[in-house]
Amino acid sequence: MQNEKMQFNFAPGAEKVEAIIREVKEVNELPIREPVKINISGTIGAPLEFLTKRADQPDQINQKRCHVIVDRNDISINLVINENDHYNRGFVFGKLEFNPKFIEFGINAGKDWTPTQLGLFFKMNRAFFTSKEDNMKLVTELMNFTATVNNNIQKAANEKGNRTDNFEQVVNSNLPQSFNLVIPIFKGSKPDTIEVETFAQVDGRDVSFMLISPGAQAVMDMLRDQVIDTHIEAIRKLCPDIAIIEQ
Numbered sequence: 001m002q003n004e005k006m007q008f009n010f011a012p013g014a015e016k017v018e019a020i021i022r023e024v025k026e027v028n029e030l031p032i033r034e035p036v037k038i039n040i041s042g043t044i045g046a047p048l049e050f051l052t053k054r055a056d057q058p059d060q061i062n063q064k065r066c067h068v069i070v071d072r073n074d075i076s077i078n079l080v081i082n083e084n085d086h087y088n089r090g091f092v093f094g095k096l097e098f099n100p101k102f103i104e105f106g107i108n109a110g111k112d113w114t115p116t117q118l119g120l121f122f123k124m125n126r127a128f129f130t131s132k133e134d135n136m137k138l139v140t141e142l143m144n145f146t147a148t149v150n151n152n153i154q155k156a157a158n159e160k161g162n163r164t165d166n167f168e169q170v171v172n173s174n175l176p177q178s179f180n181l182v183i184p185i186f187k188g189s190k191p192d193t194i195e196v197e198t199f200a201q202v203d204g205r206d207v208s209f210m211l212i213s214p215g216a217q218a219v220m221d222m223l224r225d226q227v228i229d230t231h232i233e234a235i236r237k238l239c240p241d242i243a244i245i246e247q
Contacts, residue, residue: 037088037090040091040092041095042092043188044076044077045094045231046093046094047077047079048238050079050092051235051238052238055238060081061081062082063242064241065083066079066080066082067080068232069247070228070245071247073247075227075228076094076095077094077228078092079092096186096187097186097187098186099186101125101183101184102183102184105125105196107194107212112201112208113209114208116145119143119145122138128183129181130193138175138176178197179198180194180196185223186223192219194213197212197213198211232244
């Protein structure tokens, strides 16, 4: 270390001062790093929420350098900012996802339930039924499930060589054909009252059920377009110069 003159200024009334001098071999400088890129995923409203809070920040939002990709099949909206800047390009992705509890029921998903499995599941999810009494009745019927399977086989042939081979199977059980649930279909949405039907499948002596709901499917189709249209319109109103592209 080269000799250099150093001057210390004492505080008023101070007679002594302590100075600690350290010698370092390398220059203590912060490393140069790339900007932190924005990459956010959330609910379907994430892009709109981001723009609402950032639209007035020109260092983040240049509407002419942003675009939105809309995918109705995936029920998603993807906001891209700083699209032509490799270092500052960012993404805010929003998706309308099914409520986890709706997924557990397996409605319209081809999920197989044995009567006992379905009865126990309904018992633990009483809150999603229209009444406690309806739930208890359905659980009791499932836990004491009885069914009659009627098979009718018809085979015939005539002198002209025509053949008929028909198999008809009817399941008669003590279960109601349908029941009602009050459950949110999508994350963040309000509960909907939907009618659910039980569809029986027979494999020898074993009977299993699938839960199907045309009403839930209709609600899903309606909400999908309604929610996406609402958010797109809000983005257009807030940032009219952002390009919105439908896939």
